[in-house]
Amino acid sequence: MSIELLVQALLNGFGLAMVYVLVALGLTLIFSILEIINFAHGEFYMLGGYITYYAYALFGLNYFATLGLAILTVGLAGVAAERLIFHDLRGRALNAFIVSLGLLWVMQAGAQLAFGVLDKPVPSAFSGVVRVFGLVMSVERVVVTLSAIVLIAALYLFLRWSRPGRAMRAVAQDPDAAALQGVNIDAASALGFGVGCALAGGAGGLLAPLFAVSPAMGALPVVKAFIIIIVGGMGSLPGAVLGGLLLGGVEGLGALFMGSAAVNILGFLMVIVVLLVRPRGLLSGA
Amino acid sequence: MMRIRASIATIAMVALVAAGIATRGAAQDKTLTIGVLGPLSGGAASYGVELVRGAEMKADEINKAGGLKVGNDVYHIKLVSYDHKALAADAATAANKLVFQDKVKYIIGNAVGATCNAVQTVTEPEKVLFSFVCWGTNNLGPDKPHSFRAMLSQWEVAEPFYRWVKEKHPAVKRVALISPNDTSGKDTNTAVVKALKGLAFEVAADEYYERGTKDFYPILTKMLATQPDMLDVAAAPAGEAGLILKQARELGFKGAKGWTAGTNPFTIIGVAGKDAAEGVWSPTNINVKSDFVSPTVRRFGEEYEKRYKEVPGVIAVANYAAFDVFTKAMQDARSLDTDKVLAALTQKPFDTVWGKLVLGGKETYGIDRQFLYPVVISEIRDGKVVDIAQVLPAALKK
Numbered sequence: 001m002s003i004e005l006l007v008q009a010l011l012n013g014f015g016l017a018m019v020y021v022l023v024a025l026g027l028t029l030i031f032s033i034l035e036i037i038n039f040a041h042g043e044f045y046m047l048g049g050y051i052t053y054y055a056y057a058l059f060g061l062n063y064f065a066t067l068g069l070a071i072l073t074v075g076l077a078g079v080a081a082e083r084l085i086f087h088d089l090r091g092r093a094l095n096a097f098i099v100s101l102g103l104l105w106v107m108q109a110g111a112q113l114a115f116g117v118l119d120k121p122v123p124s125a126f127s128g129v130v131r132v133f134g135l136v137m138s139v140e141r142v143v144v145t146l147s148a149i150v151l152i153a154a155l156y157l158f159l160r161w162s163r164p165g166r167a168m169r170a171v172a173q174d175p176d177a178a179a180l181q182g183v184n185i186d187a188a189s190a191l192g193f194g195v196g197c198a199l200a201g202g203a204g205g206l207l208a209p210l211f212a213v214s215p216a217m218g219a220l221p222v223v224k225a226f227i228i229i230i231v232g233g234m235g236s237l238p239g240a241v242l243g244g245l246l247l248g249g250v251e252g253l254g255a256l257f258m259g260s261a262a263v264n265i266l267g268f269l270m271v272i273v274v275l276l277v278r279p280r281g282l283l284s285g286a
Numbered sequence: 287m288m289r290i291r292a293s294i295a296t297i298a299m300v301a302l303v304a305a306g307i308a309t310r311g312a313a314q315d316k317t318l319t320i321g322v323l324g325p326l327s328g329g330a331a332s333y334g335v336e337l338v339r340g341a342e343m344k345a346d347e348i349n350k351a352g353g354l355k356v357g358n359d360v361y362h363i364k365l366v367s368y369d370h371k372a373l374a375a376d377a378a379t380a381a382n383k384l385v386f387q388d389k390v391k392y393i394i395g396n397a398v399g400a401t402c403n404a405v406q407t408v409t410e411p412e413k414v415l416f417s418f419v420c421w422g423t424n425n426l427g428p429d430k431p432h433s434f435r436a437m438l439s440q441w442e443v444a445e446p447f448y449r450w451v452k453e454k455h456p457a458v459k460r461v462a463l464i465s466p467n468d469t470s471g472k473d474t475n476t477a478v479v480k481a482l483k484g485l486a487f488e489v490a491a492d493e494y495y496e497r498g499t500k501d502f503y504p505i506l507t508k509m510l511a512t513q514p515d516m517l518d519v520a521a522a523p524a525g526e527a528g529l530i531l532k533q534a535r536e537l538g539f540k541g542a543k544g545w546t547a548g549t550n551p552f553t554i555i556g557v558a559g560k561d562a563a564e565g566v567w568s569p570t571n572i573n574v575k576s577d578f579v580s581p582t583v584r585r586f587g588e589e590y591e592k593r594y595k596e597v598p599g600v601i602a603v604a605n606y607a608a609f610d611v612f613t614k615a616m617q618d619a620r621s622l623d624t625d626k627v628l629a630a631l632t633q634k635p636f637d638t639v640w641g642k643l644v645l646g647g648k649e650t651y652g653i654d655r656q657f658l659y660p661v662v663i664s665e666i667r668d669g670k671v672v673d674i675a676q677v678l679p680a681a682l683k684k
Contacts, residue, residue, distance in 0.1 A: 005511055012503035108327075117331040119525035121556040129536055138536035211500035212525060212557050216328050220498060255504030260467075260495040263504065 004134045005256065013252025014245060015141050016210075018148035019203050021244035024225035025155060025237065026199035032172035032235040033192035036086055036096040041225065042218025043107035044197040048074050048204025049213035050111065053120050056209075063125040067147070067205045074201025075194045082193035090189060111215035119212040144206045151202055155195070156237060168192045172235065227267045231274045233281025242283055246270065318354060318361035318622065320345070320609075321384035322395040323377060323405060326369035330398055330497065330523045332553060333601055337395035337419070338367050339594055340605030343586070344613070354613055357620040363613075366390065370401050372497060377401035381408040391624050394612055395605045396420060399469030406430055413624050415631075417608040419601050421470045421521065421547060423477075426651040432628065434645075434655045436608035437600060438570065440477035440521070441650050442679035444546055446661055447569035448481045450677055451516070451544070458542050462491035462514035464505065464530060465521040465547075474521035474547050490514035499526065502533045510534065516542040524550050524599075528557025535562040546570065550599030551664060551671045560669040569663045569677075572600040576673040578662045582639045607638040607657070644682065658682045 027041050048070040056066040085103065089096040126139040159165040164187075170178035171188040179185050203221065204213075211217070224247060232243030247267055254266040274282065322341045324334025345363040353360040366388050368380035377396070384390045385408050393409060393416045396402055402420035409416040410430055418425065419437040426435055451458055461482055465471030471494055479489055490512040495505055509517070517534055519527040527545055531554065548554065548568035555563045572579060574587025574597065583603060590598040611631065616622055619630040632654065635642045640659040647656030660682065663675040 005507065008507050009504060012501075012507055015503070016501055112327055117327045117335060118553075119332075119557060121528070121559075124559065129538070136537050141536075207500075211529060214328075214331075214525070216498075217500075220500065252504050256508050259508075260493065260499065260502075260505035264496055 006253070008135050009252040009256040010249055011135055011137060011252070012255075013248035013250070015137060015145050015248070016207070017244040017248030018145050018152065018241075019206050020221055020224040020228060020247070021240050022148050022151055022199045022203040022206075023221045024228035024232075024240045024244065025152065026196035026203075027222070027225050028229045028235055028240060029168075029199070030193055030196040031229075033168055034082070034086060034090045034096075034189055035093060036089060036100065037093070038086075038193075038196070039097065039100040039222070040081075040103040040107055041196070041200055042220075042222030043104055043111075044074050044078060044200040044218075045204040045221055046107070046111060046213070046215065046218040047077060048201030049122075049208040049217055050115055050120075050204075051201070052205040052208040053122050053213045056125070057120070057122045063209075067202060070205035071198045071202045074204070075198030077201075078197025079190050079194035081197070082190045086193065087186070087189070108215050108218075115213075115215065117215060119214045121212045122208040124209050140209060144210065147206055148203070151199065152237075152241065155199065158195075159237070164188070164191055168195075224267070227271055229281070230271050231282060233284030236281065236283045239281055239283030243281075316353075316359055316361045317364050318356075318392075319364045319366055319388055319390050321388065321390040321393040322365055322367040322605075323370055323380050323384070323393060323401070324367070324395055324397050325372035325401075326367070328371045328498070330372040332524050332550060332599070333397035333419070334369065336550075336599055336602035337397060337605045338365075339590065339598070340602040341365055341367075341395050341609050343590065343593070343602075344606050344609035348613060354616065356616050356622060361622075367395075372398040372401060374400040374404040378404040378407060381405040385409065385412050385414055391415065391622065392612060393417070394609050397601065399425065399471075399473060402433075403469065406433055409433070415612065415624050415627060417605075417612065419604055422473045423651065424469075424473075426647060426653060426655045428652045431653065431655075432624065434608070434631075434657065435647075436611075436657050437604040438659065438661060438679060439656070440474045440546055442647075442656065442658070442682075443569045443661055444474075444477045444481035445484065446677040446679060447544070447546060447567075447663060448478070448485050448487065450569075450663055450675055451542075451567070452485050452487070454675075455542060458487070458515045460488045460490040460512070460514045461516045461518055461544075462493070462509045462512060463489070463518045463520050464491075464493045464495065464509065465519075466497045466523075466526070467494035468497065470547075471521045478518060478520055478546050495526075497523075497526070500529060502530050503537065506530065506534050506537055506539075510537055510539055514541060516544055518544040518546055519548070520545070521547040524548070524553035525557055528554045528563070531558040531566065532562040543567070549601050550597075551666055552597050552599070555666060555669055555671075563666045564668070566666045567663055567674075568665075569661050570600060571664055571671070572603055572662060573664050573671045573673050574598055574603065576662065576664070576671075578673040578676055580639075580641050582641070586639050603639060604657070607640050607643060610638045611636045611643060611657075646682065649680075 051070040055061040128139045167183045167188045228243035232239030250266045254263040324337040326334040370377035370380045396418040399420045399422035402425045417434040417436045421439045491509040543566045545568040615631040619626040644658045645654045646658045648654045664673045
């Protein structure tokens with residue numbers, strides 16, 4: 001087996017890992033602030049996909065403008081979900097778990113009714129391939145990966161330097177202390193949920209032209225997102241990036257050596273090993 | 287005297303009309319419930335949607351014509367359909383619901399091999415007549431006398447298709463296959479590999495993926511490293527087949543493309559894009575607008591498009607034909623008893639949308655429960671589906 005093939009396999013895995021990291025970051029952000037595991041997170045990803053389909057594929061809006069629209073709209077949908085559904089469930093993990101499962105089914109069934117059950121293709125926004133030293137990747141995937149990296153960096157800067165971002169971190173660390181310091185917990189929670197969903201919407205918008213959109217499209221990325229945050233460490237941004245890269249690498253090489261059907265097992269094996277060796281994840285608290 | 291005659295005539299006419307109304311009233315009281323199963327959501331949803339629509343069209347046709355006359359009774363047909371999401375466990379649950387809750391004796395329509403096996407665990411012991419488009423050798427057999435396949439499967443299609451490839455495209459020597467990792471996929475690849483070896487092709491790759499996969503770069507990297515002349519997306523459903531072809535093109539594949547089990551190339555063009563779908567050969571699909579198909583299929587296609595705003599694939603036509611065959615057999619048997627209908631079904635060919643439809647397949651399955659009709663090979667050219675050849679399955683030649 002040539003080195004070229006191995007590197008191509010790794011590149012394949014890493015390529016889309018950054019998009020799944022976006023989904024994972026949204027999930028972990030919501031958990032950090034509201035202590036809610038949102039099982040309907042994949043459905044917000046799906047919403048981003050459909051917004052891209054309608055705005056970009058049907059109405060011909062510019063691709064990046066569409067992406068912005070998907071992020072904004074899904075973010076607002078997230079704020080609405082927090083206000084209307086999850087607000088009173090903060091810290092009540094079991095209730096929130098059941099409600100989020102219900103929301104998953106409602107959103108999926110709603111999408112089936114509203115958009116139909118069949119896959120809807122979204123035309124490629126960028127054509128051509130990039131070839132470097134015999135390695136191949138479509139321009140579209142390069143743009144998607146770079147866009148995901150930009151969004152991750154933007155999230156980092158927002159959380160690190162902006163006032164609302166710092167308020168969200170404060171709530172995540174200690175809600176009572178944050179409240180005593182004058183942080184509006186309700187606003188920070190709603191914003192946290194909105195930003196988390198916006199990231200999922202952005203990921204859906206990024207992957208829509210690559211994979212087409214369908215009501216059930218949220219299932220796979222949310223499973224990958226769970227693997228990423230368990231491996232990387234719940235609540236850790238660098239951990240999510242590391243978890244994404246590890247999952248991408250394992251899946252890329254796994255498909256080469258073991259076949260595609262075995263790849264899904266590898267991610268879960270990684271989770272088992274990490275939970276046994278370092279139960280809080282590789283970079284928890286980072 | 288004249289007045290008495292007129293009165294008698296009037297009374298007779300009123301009696302006749304009343305009897306007619308009474309008969310119609312009685313007919314409306316009788317309902318024949320027929321089940322339809324299929325994946326109505328998820329990656330294989332296009333199969334289920336076509337199954338339901340094919341059944342709907344025939345049922346509506348019958349109902350609009352006044353109902354189905356079986357013996358002295360006239361039945362209004364009611365369809366009950368359930369989504370099993372291409373999952374065997376859900377299919378078994380749905381079959382149980384149909385048979386024991388809805389009390390159906392006929393299930394006309396189902397797709398995806400493993401789900402058919404699951405449904406048969408309910409239908410065979412209960413003597414429920416079951417017609418499907420699942421691809422799997424073990425879906426038909428002497429131990430499953432109540433089961434019928436309404437669409438040609440890989441075992442009928444692969445050999446004549448690759449014989450045609452060999453004759454018309456001799457440069458193709460090495461073929462790489464990819465299918466979903468389930469009964470349909472494995473059975474399809476097995477049939478294609480058998481046909482390829484029998485025709486002295488080389489099998490460059492024989493791969494499987496999990497249904498629902500979206501990113502095929504990893505597996506395609508491995509497959510394309512074997513340098514195949516042709517990539518066959520064998521049993522992949524339209525959405526996934528389109529993604530495979532799109533991503534294979536991105537990875538630099540420029541060889542021939544086939545879709546042995548391809549059922550609706552119109553969908554593949556949408557997902558893969560015109561360029562990546564260009565040149566795909568498909569022997570299973572049917573192009574309802576083609577000159578190769580009968581006028582009845584063309585008419586069905588026009589009606590379907592008018593009603594659903596989409597062009598039907600072979601599954602819709604096959605289930606429409608199956609519905610036709612089963613209801614005609616009920617009329618021939620003058621009964622809804624499945625033993626009698628089964629006997630009527632296997633006695634003679636039926637005139638259907640396909641033309642004369644023959645039941646065969648004993649050589650492959652040990653029992654004649656496979657619907658047989660000619661294979662039409664199509665090619666995607668410039669975003670359109672063009673039929674280019676017609677070949678006959680070996681069983682139909684006999």
